[in-house]
Amino acid sequence: MAAEQGQDHGHDHPPRSDHPVRAWEKREAAIRSLLIEKGLLTADAIRAKIEEWEQKSPALGARIVARAWSDPAFEARLLADAIEAAGELGIEARGVKIVALKNTPRLHHLVVCTLCSCYPRALLGLPPAWYKAPAYRSRAVSEPRAVLAEFGTRLPPETEVRVVDSTADCRYLVLPVRPAGTEGWSEDRLAGLIGRDAMIGVAVVQAARA
């Protein structure tokens, strides 16, 4: 395989990392080299796709949540079809189905992907490292209240916790509860309160953050 030959054979390798090269990294490098050598992909196409995904951020999701808080009709459309609703704001999210989950004072959703790292990337960007870690993936399903407490999230004791495991072809975006004390705020000001973790469901939105 190309990756097991020396470095001097006509194409670039990724920078040396601070750990021994793992088997899956060798496999990825070998497959990438072959795809480029066969003319099926170009290095620039790979670079452009990485750039595209790394430029998406939770600010996209925050705009959607702020609009839903400000416009009940938009909220209804978001809950019916999140991708169409995102499109209304000029946010392109077509590809994988995305479902919005509405939190209320009585029901709190927490999203996890126990099998890998499925995540609404089109609306939140790339997932944080902890979301992909075995500890979060295993504990979020079996002891969600303990996990929430470790994130500093205290819910009213009577609030139902509903864990949603993104196992297959849908991704989930939590629509957090709008905090008290934000009446009359503009969408931009509201969006400034809404962080990534509240849209995963490990946090709640607090007005004091402003």
Add this chain to the structure above:
Amino acid sequence: MAERRFADGALVRVRDLAVKGHMRTPFYVRGRQGRVEGCQGSFANPEERAYGANGLPARPLYHVRFRQTDLWPGYGGLAADSLSLDLFEHWLEPAHGG
């Protein structure tokens, strides 16, 4: 969308199929009983798609909700706490009561 076998509200049990390799049914729900919340549409079967086949015909994918106390012995939260996930139709069979 492919014709659905299970209606919203149906009680279902997750089958413990001997599928090897890539599949999207976590072990912690196998043999457990839940309720169909809805259907997400029909999607190509990932167990076949992962190995180069097209996975067609598409199969209904259900959103199924479980009581946490049915999944984890000694679950420490509320009796009302729940967990939901998406399961392909061939992993489900009808359940009764409970």
